[in-house]
Amino acid sequence: MRKKIKLSALLVLLFLASSCNDFVDINNDPNNPTKPTLSLLLPATQMSLVSYFNTVNGGGSAVMQHFASGALNRWNQTGTSFSTAWSGFYTATIPDIETVIREGTTQEAWGYVAIAKLEKAYLYSIMVDLWGDVPYSQAVGENPNPGLDKGAEIYTSLFSLIDEALADMDKSFTIAAGSDIFYQGSKANWQRMANSLKLKMYNQIRLTDPVKAEAGIKALISTGVLLVSDNAQDFSFQYGTNVTPNARHPWYVSWYGSGRGGYVSMPLVNNLKDNDDPRLRYYIFRQNANVGLANSMNGEGYYGREPGDGAASPADANTRALIGIYPAGGLYDNGTIKTLTAANIYLNNTGAVSTSTSNSFKIPLSTSGDGTGAGILPLITNSMVKFIRAEAALTMGTGEDAAQLLADAVTAHLNSVSTLAGKNKGTTMPAATITGFVNRIKTQFAAASDAGKMELVMTQKWISLFGNGVESYNDYRRTGLPRLGDLVSPLDVYPLRFYYSETELTSNESLIPDRERIQRAQQTTPVFWDK
Structure with missing residues (x-):
């Protein structure tokens, strides 16, 4: 029987071979081309x-x-x-x-x-x-x-x-x-x-x-x-507004969903607020104008956390501050900030409403007034390039004007924030605000020591890199700037590299014999350019 089956199969193959011109070649499926498009x-x-x-x-x-x-x-x-x-x-x-x-x-x-x-x-x-x-x-x-x-x-x-x-x-x-x-x-x-x-x-x-x-x-x-x-030449990724399939910025999806994404950083909030920085309204959206840290009701809405705070989260989904319109395409905060005074020129309450925001906000998100999610992922931008050139001018004597490059970098970023806001139902930044804020930074730079100039450049770059933590992480390991806040409760030393995937270490035979030492070294060993 087995021989008969083999013979029958052979006859079928011979028939197919002799009739190949009468059939579609099954190795050239038009729906699955072998040549990549x-x-x-x-x-x-x-x-x-x-x-x-x-x-x-x-x-x-x-x-x-x-x-x-x-x-x-x-x-x-x-x-x-x-x-x-x-x-x-x-x-x-x-x-x-x-x-x-x-x-x-x-x-x-x-x-x-x-x-x-x-x-x-x-x-x-x-x-x-x-x-x-x-x-x-x-x-x-x-x-x-x-x-x-x-x-x-x-x-x-x-x-x-x-x-x-x-x-x-x-x-x-x-x-x-x-x-x-x-x-x-x-x-x-x-x-x-x-x-x-x-x-x-x-x-x-x-x-x-x-x-x-x-x-x-x-x-x-x-x-x-x-x-x-x-x-307009930025190497950035522009997200869309589609929900199905989801084309929105992942931070928007996370922070404006029921899980709320996490907590905003109080060092970032405080830096922006203390320095009269107009980007605060674009970076952070307050759900409640009275909430404070630990979900108290005696603050001004910036309910985030200090770095390294590992406390359990209370029922605060409707009171946490959220990532704003930049870079995630979320909400612009036009509510009153109660502690601002006449000394605040660029971060002020001009045009602000008495409630924390005039945008409607609820879960699930409504179809209007709750941002669009059409944010950006800035990878290499005009602002970044200007900051790099300013750093190089200060550290390598390239002959360029570091003060002007810093001013151009901040101007570029403020314009990027304003442009994104305009595309996402937010308030654009007045030209006078951009010019005045940048002129103030130029004045600060002129009065600073050499070390102070470098600190000002790298701190402004850290602020502008909100949306690209990778490049900020690179900068900090290379320069030690900006000055970060102390952690409330650290669980390890500052990580100098990211951990490898455990799957790689347990399946790659070239790494298995020494995988524990290799992995631990990631936390404590600098990358080659970090001296």
Whole structure:
């Protein structure tokens, strides 16, 4: 019987083979093409990059006291803290990017290749910044146990990769606008992003390789290459308003949902309020104008927490202060701030209402008056580039005017906040407020010592990086600024790197024998550029 079945099967195969011209080739399914469609795969890499970046961004925001909740707010992390991001980068984002590079090279679609290389350079630079040594040379391929490449060596490779991308762009650059979520196929903007990424990375290594850092930054400035120099050129991700599928900013979804996302940081609130900073109304939305810390009813609405406070949460879902209209597309706070006086010029009660807000707010969110969720994720912006150049002018003698660069950086950020507010039903910032506030900072800078100038630059950058805790975390480890508040109840020492995914350490045979030492070293060992 078994022989008859084999013979019958063979006859069937012979029949099919002889009749192949009469049938559709089943190896060429038109609904599942074997050749990747670059115009579909490229935006998938961009969505994936942003999605997993947000996981590490929350950790950076917590450790840098932009938030006052989460384990990293108490300097505590585990092998599962960033496992989602780690796994996502290595199983989704990076393989797809490599596919675009490989297939795009075969097709000579150099625009797609260039963008994918820049995404790869950006992503790996962030991974080195956060984790130190990571799989790179063996990250994609047949090796199931890739080793960890040294962060310094990866950075060197990435500088070359950026140059490759710039050269690819000069071969040809044809991108469908709809397949490029970041820049809609603008070659000039991708060139600006590439050079600005190099600027950021050179500044990052200035303590450990000052000669290379100084030469690199001076070359970028003196040769007049394209840099991000206008808010319209920002390398940022713009979220939408759709609920199904959910296209809204993840902070909006979290903080305006029933779980409330966490607690706002009192050091951030106090800095903005004490310095007459108009961004307070845009960063923080108060649900109740009378609530204070610990859910008391004798405050002015800024119910957040001090850093490192691990106390259990009371029933405070309707009284906590929330992330505002910037960067999450939430609510603008136009309520009266009772303790403001005539000395407050730029953060004032002009036009404020007597209740905490004139916006309607309830759970579930109504369809009007409760923000849109169309926030932004700022990755490399005009403001950041100006701050980097100001830092370089102070520390590397680049010859640029640090005072003017600081003023331009703050101006750019205030305009970005105002623009986002205007798009999300909020009150835009008056031009006179922006000019006056920036002039005050210029006056403070002129009167400061050298150390004071650096502190002012980095503190203003910390404020402007609300929305990108990763870059603020990088800055703090490199400069020790701004001065962060003491923790109420720390659970560990300040983390100098993020923990690896426990799955990686327990499945990668090259790491298993020494996994406990490797993991603990993440908390206490600086990345290569942190001196």
